[in-house]
Amino acid sequence: MTKKSHKSKAAIVQERPEDAPDGWAPVQHRLAAASGLSLLLVDGRQPPALVISDNNSICHALQSSPDLGSLCDPYCGDAYRRAMSTGGVVHYKCHAGLQCFAMPVQIAKGRNLAVIGGRAFVSGADYRVIVERLRAGDLKDLLGSEPLSRVIFAEPANLDQLADRLQKAARQFEGEMSRLPAEEEELAPLPPANAGAPPAPTLSASSKSSSDLQREIDQLRRELEYRSQFAESLRHFLERISSGDPQKTYTAILTNSKDLLLAERASLLVVDERANELILKAGVGMKAQISEVARIRLGEGVAGGVLETGRALVVENIENAGMAPAPAARQYKTKSFISYPIRIGGRTIGILNVTDKTSGKDYDDIDLSLLEIIGPQVALALERAGWQERATEFQLMSITDPLTGLLNRRYLQERLNEEVNRSRRYEYPMSFLMIDIDDFKSYNDLNGHQ
Structure with a gap:
């Protein structure tokens, strides 16, 4: 007996829009589009959902797969039961590293419905894990389904905000639906012949709540515009920081990272693997010239320590962290900084330092998440620049005498x-x-x- 291939199995049905409450789909689509997050209306185990709005491509690929869809069953598959049993918002993180929530919604009489929302990465580390699983791990069979065509990034607070707006929209929708039969009954009888002029129109509760909903949607649209600009920036980040000239690449990496983290000062150090030392390649806002900065040995200072551990260091206040303050001559404006290891293939190839946030506030884990999002692109551009430098070095070696340095x-x-x-x-x-x-x-x- 021959084994049936993955491609020969029928994909799992994802959506049953014909079973959704009339009029709900446009409301859900608007909320999802404005927030930049996924929303799914469900009436039981999922898939299938009744309405799907802006689904994460990773979730779509997984739950469409007859072989791998079961991985999601303990998470989104069981989200409906958990939401209905608690009667409120349930937050969870699925096996793919995506942050989600589930909550019941009362939008149709006699039906117990719930919404699954979010499906977003809130950490760049989780994103790197799923990429490795897709590239060479247990999910590599999904690559043909384009699982990374629409990946969603967000902050945890964005999921909470969407859950609040979803509750308001559901109450508004339920109110409008419950008023429809009464309004239709009032229109049925004909007015008496001696009826006076109708009273002046007043703003109904429905109109007021519709206005509130519109304000919510306008606010969400503004947030979506910001998110779209940020997503566009990420898509073109690698292109912007790559150059045929290594020094231009170093400068571009530093400038774009500095702008993203709103830092007044930043430095980029590259690992000399032969000497196991860090060499300063680019700096912004520094008091000393790049050529004057000495090499940093493994374990020496902040950057050397990060090189040794391979772990990022986020410091809100250097004194509270029990670390020696920087020399006064450097004239730092704040006591907060991030020292971030740039890694590729399990190796640390550089260190990116940012400090003096333009707002004067401290750096935190949210700022670190931004660095983790662009980390893979920075690592790739940095490694390319290193190869270009080595190629230039090899070319120079081929035309010079190694003893005297004279042309040969x-x-x-x-x-x-x-x-x-x-x-x-x-x-x-x-x-x-x-x-x-x-x-x-x-x-x-x-x-x-x-």
Whole structure:
């Protein structure tokens, strides 16, 4: 008997919109679009949902898979039961590292419904874990389903705000639905012939609540615009920080990271793996010149310590943290900073430091999450710059004498041909001077033959 392949199995049905309460889908779609988060209306175990709004592509790929969908059963699959049993908002983190919530909603008479919301990464570390699982782990069979086509990032507070707005929208929707039959009954009877003029129209509770809902939606739209700009910035981040010139790459990494973290000062150090030391490559707001900053050894100072542990350091107040304050000559405005290890393939290849937040406030874990989001792009650009530097170094080694640093015969042959051709093209005379250095053998004997 042949084993049935993953592709031959039918995908699991995700949505039953025909069973959703009339009129609810547009309300849910607007809330999801404005918040930048996912929302799903469910009436039992999920999938399928009744209405799906802006689903996370990772969730869609997982729950559509006949082989891997069961991984979600203890989480979103069971979210309906947990929401109905508690009668309130239930927060949970699923196996994919996504932060979610579930809550009951009263939007249809005689039906017990709930909404699953969020499905967002609140930590860059969780995102890196799922990427590794997709690339070479237990989820690699999902790559053909484009699981990373719509990945959602958020802060925990955004999920709480969406849950509050969802409750308000559900109450508003329930109120409008409950008033519809009464309003239709009032329209049915014909007025008597001697009826006077109708009273002046008044603003109904329905109109007032609709106005409140519109204000909520307008506020959410403004937040969505900010989120869209941030998402667009992330999508083009790698492109902005990459260059054929390594020094331009270092400067771009530092400038974009500084702007993202609202830092007045920042520095980028790269690991010299041969010496196991850190070399300053770029700095902003520093009092000393880059060339004046000495190399930092493994375990030395803040950056050297981060290099040694491979773990980020977030300090709200350097004195409260029991660390020695920076020298007064450096003139830092605040006592808070982040020292972040740039890692790729399990190796630390650089350290990014930011301090002096423009607002004067302290750095915290939310700022660290921003760095973790851009961390993979920064690491890739930094490694490329390192390869470019090494290639330039190898090219330089091929045309210079390693003992004296003087240009060698290979360089002479390349440049001599160029100059001869230039002389012929522009028809001007060319001179060639050869100098013999006496007793150079003693220099070689003293300093070593190469």
